[in-house]
Amino acid sequence: MSSDDLTSLRRGTGRGLAFVVSGPSGAGKNTAISALIARVPGLAYSVSHTTRTPRPGERDGVDYYFVSEEEFAAIVAAGEFIEHAVYLGDRYGTSKAEIARLTARSLDVVLNVDVQGAITLRRVGVPGVTLAFVFFAPPSLAQLGERLRARGSESEAEIAERLRVVAREMKSVGIFDYLVLNGDLATAVEELRAIVMAERLCVVDSA
């Protein structure tokens, strides 16, 4: 029995592992995911498509593929999205091509999707990919409201609507494997890192 034999018994890196990170907007999820990917080797960000307007500093092809309603509809029609959903009037989707692009490079993948997208992914799965579901949330709704106000990119009415959405989203936490509460960013990133490490140590089905 060689060293390679034992290593092959665990999931390891670059063999089709994807982390679906979801949760309320404004909880610091994007920042934490960027820090995670910068810190953990073999991990890459799956860039989603969206019809929403770029926020200041967001780059096409890096944060999102920013597309028109027509372009988005064409990808849907071609059956090239694994999941797509509407969130606060804008459309978001994860393309098959994006996941294939990353797994072909032997990278584990981080998917940043809204809760509806996560629910869809849990239901339909992704062929050849093992999914781990992480709910990333603020420690409390009150704190989330404060953060959204500090960000200053939404009106009070939009924030109130967002908090209503979040209260509803929290009811779906049961479909997730892990819950990270972002009270402190460094701790939250450390927790995400532990989840990635642990999932890579999982024993693979020998069947």
Place this chain on the structure above:
Amino acid sequence: MSSDDLTSLRRGTGRGLAFVVSGPSGAGKNTAISALIARVPGLAYSVSHTTRTPRPGERDGVDYYFVSEEEFAAIVAAGEFIEHAVYLGDRYGTSKAEIARLTARSLDVVLNVDVQGAITLRRVGVPGVTLAFVFFAPPSLAQLGERLRARGSESEAEIAERLRVVAREMKSVGIFDYLVLNGDLATAVEELRAIVMAERLCVVDSA
């Protein structure tokens, strides 16, 4: 929705979580477990009972409860072991009282049991306790043989027998959740720590 509400949605610490660490003797498991417990708050070692002779440096009540064949048989007869097994002619057991002692102090528990004990625990479970199963192994059988010889506490015949046992034990890796390969002690301890962190972040069943 308060901060406490969200925290209660994940498993957390001191709520009946136990890590069953098993695998070949000589893989460095005891050393790694000691380092893990020293490093991670809220974690305690479940001291097993054994009829085997103490090795140099081993302390009663710390490494094991060293008991006679008669004392061991009495605990078996009283139904006070969760699991017990024979390994290389000596008897080992995990007592209900030991687990209760630790969980009553709101500690997560590390159980250090042989593979047969882990198989039993996987089958019977422990009431009120969530078990995570970790197989702790050397990177290769060849390296394990070297380590056993370096330890010098067994004869060549005993080492040969041990390696036969290990080859058989490796076939049970499929019942474990995680596989840690101890090529480097610091890395192995870091991996154990990630497993503990990740298990504490698991979403609890809301049912």
